[in-house]
Amino acid sequence: MAVYTHVSADEISKFIESYDEGEVISFKGIAEGVENSNYILQTSKASYILTLYEKRVNPDDLPFFLGLMDHLVHKGINCAAPVRDGQGIILKNLCGRPAALISFLPGLSINRPGPDHCFQLGQEMARMHRAASDFELGRKNALSVSGWKDLVNNCENRADEVSPGLSELLHSEMDFLAANWPQNLPEGIIHADLFPDNVFFMGGELSGLIDYYFACNDILAYDVAICINAWCFEKDGAFNVTKASRLLRGYSRERPMSEPEIMAMSILCRGAAFRFLLSRLYDWLNQVDGALVQLKEPAEYITKLKFHRAVKSPSEYGMDI
Amino acid sequence: MAVYTHVSADEISKFIESYDEGEVISFKGIAEGVENSNYILQTSKASYILTLYEKRVNPDDLPFFLGLMDHLVHKGINCAAPVRDGQGIILKNLCGRPAALISFLPGLSINRPGPDHCFQLGQEMARMHRAASDFELGRKNALSVSGWKDLVNNCENRADEVSPGLSELLHSEMDFLAANWPQNLPEGIIHADLFPDNVFFMGGELSGLIDYYFACNDILAYDVAICINAWCFEKDGAFNVTKASRLLRGYSRERPMSEPEIMAMSILCRGAAFRFLLSRLYDWLNQVDGALVQLKEPAEYITKLKFHRAVKSPSEYGMDI
Numbered sequence: 001m002a003v004y005t006h007v008s009a010d011e012i013s014k015f016i017e018s019y020d021e022g023e024v025i026s027f028k029g030i031a032e033g034v035e036n037s038n039y040i041l042q043t044s045k046a047s048y049i050l051t052l053y054e055k056r057v058n059p060d061d062l063p064f065f066l067g068l069m070d071h072l073v074h075k076g077i078n079c080a081a082p083v084r085d086g087q088g089i090i091l092k093n094l095c096g097r098p099a100a101l102i103s104f105l106p107g108l109s110i111n112r113p114g115p116d117h118c119f120q121l122g123q124e125m126a127r128m129h130r131a132a133s134d135f136e137l138g139r140k141n142a143l144s145v146s147g148w149k150d151l152v153n154n155c156e157n158r159a160d161e162v163s164p165g166l167s168e169l170l171h172s173e174m175d176f177l178a179a180n181w182p183q184n185l186p187e188g189i190i191h192a193d194l195f196p197d198n199v200f201f202m203g204g205e206l207s208g209l210i211d212y213y214f215a216c217n218d219i220l221a222y223d224v225a226i227c228i229n230a231w232c233f234e235k236d237g238a239f240n241v242t243k244a245s246r247l248l249r250g251y252s253r254e255r256p257m258s259e260p261e262i263m264a265m266s267i268l269c270r271g272a273a274f275r276f277l278l279s280r281l282y283d284w285l286n287q288v289d290g291a292l293v294q295l296k297e298p299a300e301y302i303t304k305l306k307f308h309r310a311v312k313s314p315s316e317y318g319m320d321i
Numbered sequence: 322m323a324v325y326t327h328v329s330a331d332e333i334s335k336f337i338e339s340y341d342e343g344e345v346i347s348f349k350g351i352a353e354g355v356e357n358s359n360y361i362l363q364t365s366k367a368s369y370i371l372t373l374y375e376k377r378v379n380p381d382d383l384p385f386f387l388g389l390m391d392h393l394v395h396k397g398i399n400c401a402a403p404v405r406d407g408q409g410i411i412l413k414n415l416c417g418r419p420a421a422l423i424s425f426l427p428g429l430s431i432n433r434p435g436p437d438h439c440f441q442l443g444q445e446m447a448r449m450h451r452a453a454s455d456f457e458l459g460r461k462n463a464l465s466v467s468g469w470k471d472l473v474n475n476c477e478n479r480a481d482e483v484s485p486g487l488s489e490l491l492h493s494e495m496d497f498l499a500a501n502w503p504q505n506l507p508e509g510i511i512h513a514d515l516f517p518d519n520v521f522f523m524g525g526e527l528s529g530l531i532d533y534y535f536a537c538n539d540i541l542a543y544d545v546a547i548c549i550n551a552w553c554f555e556k557d558g559a560f561n562v563t564k565a566s567r568l569l570r571g572y573s574r575e576r577p578m579s580e581p582e583i584m585a586m587s588i589l590c591r592g593a594a595f596r597f598l599l600s601r602l603y604d605w606l607n608q609v610d611g612a613l614v615q616l617k618e619p620a621e622y623i624t625k626l627k628f629h630r631a632v633k634s635p636s637e638y639g640m641d642i
Binding site for chain 1: 331333363
């Protein structure tokens with residue numbers, strides 16, 4: 001949560017001259033975003049987020065991410081819109097970094113979502129899936145089955161430092177998922193990181209989805225499984241079936257799920273829990289001295305993974321079957 | 322540069338209900354301020370800065386700081402105004418911290434100020450000194466001569482780790498300043514930290530002074546000396562007499578300096594350089610693991626101190642004598 005690249009007053013004023021967005025009135029680095037440097041910018045016309053893409057983002061992916069946001073906005077999805085400069089260009093360069101000016105999306109992220117927030121999230125995610133279906137670019141999910149294998153190989157020797165028995169759990173889960181991961185479910189573009197941080201509400205109404213920098217092509221219902229993990233467990237680790245049920249109902253209202261999707265929900269949830277367990281574990285074991293990022297506990301996702309391993313029927317997620 | 326206390330959407334929405342400032346539309350932690358947690362807040366009415374005061378600020382000083390800002394705004398000085406809640410209260414509590422809502426001051430801080438910026442700074446600083454003259458509260462400067470002695474005692478054993486010979490320099494300078502520090506110059510409330518970070522410009526015009534959290538009663542011309550150190554040296558260490566001359570001329574236009582003030586400028590500049598050398602040295606030698614603050618080099622102020630030690634006449638600052 002930091003600003004990695006510092007942009008001076010002269011640099012930002014000159015940069016904004018290339019747009020038709022008025023003059024800079026205020027410019028402040030914000031303590032958000034683990035991967036990139038973000039500024040809140042006010043001009044004589046409006047407010048914006050200025051993002052400078054840092055080393056963990058592959059510049060080759062930026063046309064996909066920014067093009068997707070642009071596509072979704074034009075389809076009526078509430079998401080931040082990339083702003084074109086006077087020559088129609090979205091992806092620019094500032095202080096030696098790829099950079100983009102993004103419209104300011106009002107709203108607050110909620111740290112304790114209730115069932116109605118989950119319902120709205122499900123609805124908006126399904127609308128987003130539908131709206132993205134005719135986007136012309138694609139991006140492989142680097143954090144799917146083969147990516148998990150790389151992370152398991154990287155972490156296995158030291159996993160037990162974090163939690164005794166974790167190394168064995170990683171291996172048995174990896175074997176199961178590799179052998180059973182669904183092959184024929186509907187695919188499309190997913191957000192892949194719809195945590196509460198990335199969903200804004202205003203006056204109780206969902207006002208937008210942000211941070212598309214993990215978006216990729218994958219199983220659509222896997223996006224739902226990521227949200228079940230991120231939205232439907234309480235702080236103490238308990239699963240809240242009411243929230244899951246509302247999330248699934250909201251989703252299905254906009255994009256009804258097929259029976260194979262419903263039957264696969266438990267393995268998709270296992271995969272989602274495994275993916276976040278692995279990336280958190282990797283970051284935990286490879287801490288950078290002086291890093292400005294607050295690390296997230298891997299243990300939370302061990303608990304979630306174990307919950308899904310014990311699920312016998314989709315009805316345990318509150319699904320209508 | 323970080324947010325130390327995290328305020329949730331529920332907490333900020335409830336907090337803002339106590340004001341007559343509309344509903345929260347957006348709320349983001351900003352990567353500014355070494356001492357406190359700062360958020361940029363937009364409501365249906367306007368934009369604000371919300372500050373939560375962290376451990377390095379003495380809560381007993383807050384009525385002075387906030388009262389001073391309120392006083393200056395009413396006197397027509399461009400500074401951020403503390404906002405009163407529905408009951409007229411400025412200093413509040415949020416998430417267990419003292420907190421205040423402050424009006425949003427437009428403008429950008431300039432990292433390479435030119436002579437005209439220095440002139441405007443001098444003018445506005447003098448206006449601020451005049452406007453503060455009838456403020457009823459007072460605050461001792463903890464970082465004046467006796468405070469410097471404490472820092473010298475704390476740092477002397479390890480000072481040479483930072484720069485060989487520094488320990489001896491600290492002692493000789495401390496002795497000189499203690500014996501010769503001016504006793505009878507005009508005093509009043511000074512800002513005491515008017516670095517370029519804390520001065521906003523918009524379209525080339527000074528739009529405001531911020532961050533009054535070092536303000537105190539001291540020699541008025543000492544505030545000028547702090548600015549000569551902070552604004553009139555180039556990045557390579559060279560002194561820019563044109564900038565200093567413009568700064569002093571701007572100041573004198575609003576509050577003409579007496580002859581004793583002019584004659585004392587060199588020792589005041591030595592004292593100001595010494596004060597920032599000492600605090601940076603202290604922070605350098607007492608680094609906190611995992612701190613989110615980027616430390617500033619003490620060496621820059623060794624160079625500045627040595628410059629002032631060699632000054633023979635106020636004319637070397639571009640002063641009219």
